[in-house]
Amino acid sequence: MELAFTKEELAFRDEVRAFIDANLPARIRDKLRDGRHLSKEEIVEWTRILHKKGWSVPKWPVEYGGCDWTPIQQYIFSEELAAAPAPEPLPFGYSMVGPVIYTFGNEAQKKRFLPRIADLSDWWCQGFSEPGAGSDLASLKTRAVREGDHYVVNGQKTWTTLAQHADWIFCLVRTDPEAKKQLGISFLLIDMKTPGITVRPIQTIDGGHEINEVFFDDVRVPAENLVGEENRGWDYAKFLLSNERVGIARVGASKARIRRIKELAALERIGEGRVIDDPRFRAKLTEVEIELKALEMTQLRVLASEARNGKGKPNPASSVLKIKGSEIQQAVTELLMDVVGPYALPRAPQEDGWNEPPVGPDWADAVAPSYFNTRKVSIYGGSNEIQKNIIAKAILGL
Amino acid sequence: MDFDLNEEQRLLKESVDRLLLDRYDFEARKRHMSGPEGWSPEIWESFAELGLLALPFSEEDGGFGGGGAEAMLVMESFGRALVVEPYFATVILGGGLMARAASAEQRARVLPGVIEGRTRLAFAHSERQSRYDLADVRATAVRDGEGWKLNGDKTLVLHGDCAQQLIVSARVAGGPRDEGGVGLFLVAADAPGLSRRGYATQDGMRAAEVALRDVRAEALGDPEGAMPIIRQVADEAVAALCAEAVGAMERAHELTIEYLKTRQQFGVHIGAFQALQHRGAEMFVALEQARSMAMLAAMMSRDPDPVERSRAVSGAKVQVDRSGRFIGQSAIQLHGGVGMTMEYAVGHYFKRLSMIEKTFGDIDHHLRLVSEAGGMAL
Numbered sequence: 001m002e003l004a005f006t007k008e009e010l011a012f013r014d015e016v017r018a019f020i021d022a023n024l025p026a027r028i029r030d031k032l033r034d035g036r037h038l039s040k041e042e043i044v045e046w047t048r049i050l051h052k053k054g055w056s057v058p059k060w061p062v063e064y065g066g067c068d069w070t071p072i073q074q075y076i077f078s079e080e081l082a083a084a085p086a087p088e089p090l091p092f093g094y095s096m097v098g099p100v101i102y103t104f105g106n107e108a109q110k111k112r113f114l115p116r117i118a119d120l121s122d123w124w125c126q127g128f129s130e131p132g133a134g135s136d137l138a139s140l141k142t143r144a145v146r147e148g149d150h151y152v153v154n155g156q157k158t159w160t161t162l163a164q165h166a167d168w169i170f171c172l173v174r175t176d177p178e179a180k181k182q183l184g185i186s187f188l189l190i191d192m193k194t195p196g197i198t199v200r201p202i203q204t205i206d207g208g209h210e211i212n213e214v215f216f217d218d219v220r221v222p223a224e225n226l227v228g229e230e231n232r233g234w235d236y237a238k239f240l241l242s243n244e245r246v247g248i249a250r251v252g253a254s255k256a257r258i259r260r261i262k263e264l265a266a267l268e269r270i271g272e273g274r275v276i277d278d279p280r281f282r283a284k285l286t287e288v289e290i291e292l293k294a295l296e297m298t299q300l301r302v303l304a305s306e307a308r309n310g311k312g313k314p315n316p317a318s319s320v321l322k323i324k325g326s327e328i329q330q331a332v333t334e335l336l337m338d339v340v341g342p343y344a345l346p347r348a349p350q351e352d353g354w355n356e357p358p359v360g361p362d363w364a365d366a367v368a369p370s371y372f373n374t375r376k377v378s379i380y381g382g383s384n385e386i387q388k389n390i391i392a393k394a395i396l397g398l
Numbered sequence: 399m400d401f402d403l404n405e406e407q408r409l410l411k412e413s414v415d416r417l418l419l420d421r422y423d424f425e426a427r428k429r430h431m432s433g434p435e436g437w438s439p440e441i442w443e444s445f446a447e448l449g450l451l452a453l454p455f456s457e458e459d460g461g462f463g464g465g466g467a468e469a470m471l472v473m474e475s476f477g478r479a480l481v482v483e484p485y486f487a488t489v490i491l492g493g494g495l496m497a498r499a500a501s502a503e504q505r506a507r508v509l510p511g512v513i514e515g516r517t518r519l520a521f522a523h524s525e526r527q528s529r530y531d532l533a534d535v536r537a538t539a540v541r542d543g544e545g546w547k548l549n550g551d552k553t554l555v556l557h558g559d560c561a562q563q564l565i566v567s568a569r570v571a572g573g574p575r576d577e578g579g580v581g582l583f584l585v586a587a588d589a590p591g592l593s594r595r596g597y598a599t600q601d602g603m604r605a606a607e608v609a610l611r612d613v614r615a616e617a618l619g620d621p622e623g624a625m626p627i628i629r630q631v632a633d634e635a636v637a638a639l640c641a642e643a644v645g646a647m648e649r650a651h652e653l654t655i656e657y658l659k660t661r662q663q664f665g666v667h668i669g670a671f672q673a674l675q676h677r678g679a680e681m682f683v684a685l686e687q688a689r690s691m692a693m694l695a696a697m698m699s700r701d702p703d704p705v706e707r708s709r710a711v712s713g714a715k716v717q718v719d720r721s722g723r724f725i726g727q728s729a730i731q732l733h734g735g736v737g738m739t740m741e742y743a744v745g746h747y748f749k750r751l752s753m754i755e756k757t758f759g760d761i762d763h764h765l766r767l768v769s770e771a772g773g774m775a776l
């Protein structure tokens with residue numbers, strides 16, 4: 001048992017921290033600190049900065065641009081990004097389709113797609129969920145029919161995050177409607193510019209536009225864009241979903257939010273005192289901090305066992321990280337609602353060019369939208385109910 | 399003990415519900431909100447025709463003499479439909495203050511317009527530093543001949559942008575948070591020196607920032623002794639919000655249960671999963687607890703003993719806000735992705751419940767008040 005980082009790890013942390021300090025645009029940092037959304041340009045800008053340094057896809061194999069870091073170094077890196085706060089790498093290319101391509105794709109696909117993910121020349125989105133296939137993803141209906149050297153795709157995806165910016169979408173499609181649910185699914189890479197694709201925005205309850213419906217109407221996809229074997233897509237999808245293990249706890253992001261809450265709670269006043277001095281508020285904040293510390297330790301234990309045993313099969317412990325991580329992210333937004341108090345009410349229009357002075361403190365307008373928006377974290381990526389089912393089955397044997 | 403409605407109350411509830419059923423479904427609400435005011439003047443007219451705008455006023459003032467129970471019935475129905483018209487601002491707050499603070503002459507001058515739907519009122523009370531402390535009033539009023547001159551800035555004035563008459567609290571004497579020395583003043587919204595900036599709120603309602611620079615005003619009642627009335631009306635307001643929240647929770651719960659019965663995953667209705675059945679049941683328990691406390695608040699909100707009145711009302715706000723949080727969050731969760739969308743109703747209930755929680759004192763604030771009062775005195 002040893003809690004402290006080694007000297008080398010500490011030196012690494014300092015190097016990462018110094019790099020972020022010197023290179024992260026203040027505008028991007030401030031937006032993230034206040035819980036605001038970044039534009040596509042801002043995300044690309046930051047990814048390019050990391051790319052130039054060779055840090056845009058650190059966990060990939062070195063031959064595709066990865067960093068050959070230990071799991072602890074990876075962890076330190078993402079903690080430092082979250083603490084800054086700096087944008088974490090866009091997951092759709094980096095954590096999702098990238099590893100699928102370098103693990104199951106052919107050489108041509110690796111050459112074609114991986115470098116363009118690394119510098120974000122291609123923006124990817126994830127086309128898994130459908131109106132009728134959410135938690136029960138394997139019931140998906142989008143059809144792909146082989147015609148010569150093309151697949152013809154018809155159907156609909158939904159909840160597709162940031163599809164409005166995307167150059168490419170990776171999709172689960174049904175190629176064998178006769179086979180048992182999971183066995184007739186393939187993994188297709190589709191150029192968003194292909195005729196027959198329509199993207200329709202879905203507005204979320206916070207007023208933002210981050211999700212979309214994507215419709216496919218006789219979309220012709222070259223057969224060379226099939227990843228791996230036909231009808232093996234479910235295996236690749238399971239690999240993809242289990243690949244993100246540690247990041248989902250978002251410990252670093254919650255830590256950064258808590259630091260920010262403390263700053264703001266020291267500015268807002270209740271009567272003669274400050275919000276931060278209110279014993280009830282302090283107790284609630286401290287409770288969340290303790291939960292977060294416990295989660296960090298749990299995360300480090302998972303990491304350490306991975307470092308020792310190598311990445312193995314999907315680890316049901318990731319369900320623990322997902323459940324607690326999402327609950328804490330949500331608890332943190334509730335604490336901020338408590339800090340902002342009545343100034344949660346005004347709604348500043350999202351449009352650019354809005355230049356009226358803020359109502360109340362200038363950070364207040366992002367607080368309620370962020371509280372609303374963060375309800376999503378216990379829904380997506382396998383809802384918390386589904387995570388509990390996994391624990392009950394896979395760990396408890398029930 | 400009698401928790402049943404009497405004949406008149408039953409008729410009142412039926413007529414409100416019928417109006418909302420006919421003209422205030424979720425799609426109609428969107429249309430009502432899309433107008434220039436952010437709410438519907440036609441619906442407001444219907445409220446006047448139904449007598450809802452006359453509800454709390456005495457019969458000699460042209461009203462119906464309704465009390466806490468009547469306000470509760472109306473607000474609960476409004477909560478179910480997520481009504482965005484300025485009823486709370488005009489009738490509960492403005493009307494409550496006028497009824498209790500204004501002279502007979504002032505009431506005769508203002509209330510007929512309110513009752514007929516021509517005049518809207520708003521209560522300009524909160525200030526940047528005051529948070530939920532009702533006595534923290536720093537806007538000032540000084541004598542100016544027959545009348546008064548007001549200076550200061552008011553914030554988060556609910557529906558303050560569409561009101562023709564503002565009731566402004568201001569300090570005539572005493573330190574910034576003293577109980578004594580605060581008065582209520584009636585000001586026309588177009589009075590020289592008064593400026594307003596209106597904006598939307600997160601739940602689709604409206605509010606305004608109000609700046610007062612040497613604004614001439616008339617006092618409503620004792621210019622140094624308004625705090626007891628402000629506290630009384632604030633308690634009535636909290637009771638009304640509790641009722642509205644119960645209506646919103648009830649509807650959010652219904653929508654969720656309907657969804658559990660229709661949404662199919664894994665070849666079954668998701669309501670077949672026991673985890674979701676239990677969540678639905680817990681929401682029901684939370685709803686019933688909230689309903690009970692909203693009734694307590696309604697019945698106690700006009701109690702002559704201010705200590706017992708506030709104890710009950712603050713206790714209710716804590717319970718209702720807690721239930722509202724749980725039910726609102728659960729409703730979204732059980733809808734999955736659909737719950738996150740603006741297109742679908744359930745998220746709007748969640749948002750309104752979240753904003754009610756932050757209006758006239760949040761959970762921590764009311765918990766503090768009840769604790770300081772020695773608990774619920776069981």
Ligand SMILES: Cc1cc2nc3c(=O)[nH]c(=O)nc-3n(C[C@H](O)[C@H](O)[C@H](O)COP(=O)(O)OP(=O)(O)OC[C@H]3O[C@@H](n4cnc5c(N)ncnc54)[C@H](O)[C@@H]3O)c2cc1C
Pocket residue numbers: 125126127128129131133134135136158159160161162211376379380381382383384385386389661663664668671673674731732733734735736738
């Ligand atoms: C903001 C956001 C972004 C998203 N981005 C993407 C994206 O980019 N790409 C993509 O493919 N998808 C995306 N999703 C979709 C997401 O993965 C699904 O919402 C999720 O899988 C849940 O599916 P559903 O919404 O259909 O809910 P449902 O599956 O219908 O679930 C409804 C409720 O039932 C519960 N439930 C379902 N089955 C069970 C069970 N067996 N036992 C107990 N409870 C159960 C759920 O937990 C939930 O509470 C996104 C979703 C959101 C909200």
